[in-house]
Amino acid sequence: MGPRGRATIAPVEARARTPAGAAATVPGLDPESAEWLRELSGGGREAAVGHLRERLLRVARAEVNRRSGRLPFGGAELDDVAEQAASDATLAVLAKLDRFRGDSRFTTWASKFAILEVSNKVGRHFWRRDGVHLDPDAWERLPDRFGLDPGRESEWRELVVALRAAVEEILSERQRRIFEALVLNAVPLDVLVVELDSNRNAIYKSLFDARRKLRAELVANGHMDPDPANR
Amino acid sequence: MSAESRHEPNALEEFLATNQIDSGCARALELLDVYADQLVAGERPEERFPDLAVHLAACGPCAEDLEGLLAAIRGG
Numbered sequence: 001m002g003p004r005g006r007a008t009i010a011p012v013e014a015r016a017r018t019p020a021g022a023a024a025t026v027p028g029l030d031p032e033s034a035e036w037l038r039e040l041s042g043g044g045r046e047a048a049v050g051h052l053r054e055r056l057l058r059v060a061r062a063e064v065n066r067r068s069g070r071l072p073f074g075g076a077e078l079d080d081v082a083e084q085a086a087s088d089a090t091l092a093v094l095a096k097l098d099r100f101r102g103d104s105r106f107t108t109w110a111s112k113f114a115i116l117e118v119s120n121k122v123g124r125h126f127w128r129r130d131g132v133h134l135d136p137d138a139w140e141r142l143p144d145r146f147g148l149d150p151g152r153e154s155e156w157r158e159l160v161v162a163l164r165a166a167v168e169e170i171l172s173e174r175q176r177r178i179f180e181a182l183v184l185n186a187v188p189l190d191v192l193v194v195e196l197d198s199n200r201n202a203i204y205k206s207l208f209d210a211r212r213k214l215r216a217e218l219v220a221n222g223h224m225d226p227d228p229a230n231r
Numbered sequence: 232m233s234a235e236s237r238h239e240p241n242a243l244e245e246f247l248a249t250n251q252i253d254s255g256c257a258r259a260l261e262l263l264d265v266y267a268d269q270l271v272a273g274e275r276p277e278e279r280f281p282d283l284a285v286h287l288a289a290c291g292p293c294a295e296d297l298e299g300l301l302a303a304i305r306g307g
Binding site for chain 1: 240241243244246247248249253255256257260263265266267268284290291292293294295296298299300303304306
């Protein structure tokens with residue numbers, strides 16, 4: 001079904017206008033995607049934008065409900081998150097309409113923006129509400145966090161001690177801060193994104209590099225098995 | 232260490248292991264819709280996008296977004 005809720009036979013090729021008004025051709029689209037593009041680019045644009053927002057609001061509401069059991073807030077706060085996510089996702093879809101190439105269905109592509117906005121808004125709401133607090137004793141909980149068996153402490157104690165030393169000695173200040181927040185204190189990544197005024201990719205990359213450095217150090221000092229598949 | 236002394240890695244050792252083909256979040260999120268549509272269609276996107284498959288196995292937030300998108304597609 002297209003943006004007006006009816007099944008249509010649309011031309012395989014749709015013409016979508018860029019935000020600046022220039023025309024773009026997207027060949028090989030499925031009929032539903034072609035209809036969405038045509039409606040959002042043509043004379044019925046206002047109604048189509050309304051249908052798009054309604055759809056993205058349904059997606060956002062379903063998503064916050066799906067995540068609700070793991071969030072420290074609910075009720076009206078969740079609905080606010082969904083409303084904001086749907087509005088910003090609608091704007092993002094319209095702004096990027098000229099980049100839609102039909103590699104996925106239009107509704108999947110558009111829904112992605114709603115899901116990503118929910119992640120973003122949940123992280124921001126969490127941060128405003130609770131902030132980021134790092135526990136100075138968090139290292140004591142590391143074994144439990146990774147499910148290390150207390151009955152086999154003799155097998156992992158040396159590794160944990162060496163890891164702590166390596167975190168202090170070889171990570172950069174930023175890597176150490178990210179490691180302590182995400183790994184020791186279980187701060188959600190999207191909350192740390194707000195705290196550090198960064199983005200998910202940059203923080204993931206910092207932690208990725210930190211993991212690689214730590215593992216190399218632990219292998220070099222005989223605390224872990226070397227494995228060519230993991231560098 | 233000798234082969235005899237090797238043991239099954241615990242969760243901490245598995246966490247520290249990285250895979251160089253990991254796509255990172257930016258590329259994963261760029262292609263998440265394509266990956267999700269292929270999964271729903273019963274195709275094997277991990278073969279076309281092995282770097283995304285590695286990333287989605289390692290990055291909880293991106294995996295969560297994929298789960299949400301799959302739910303959105305299946306929910307219509």
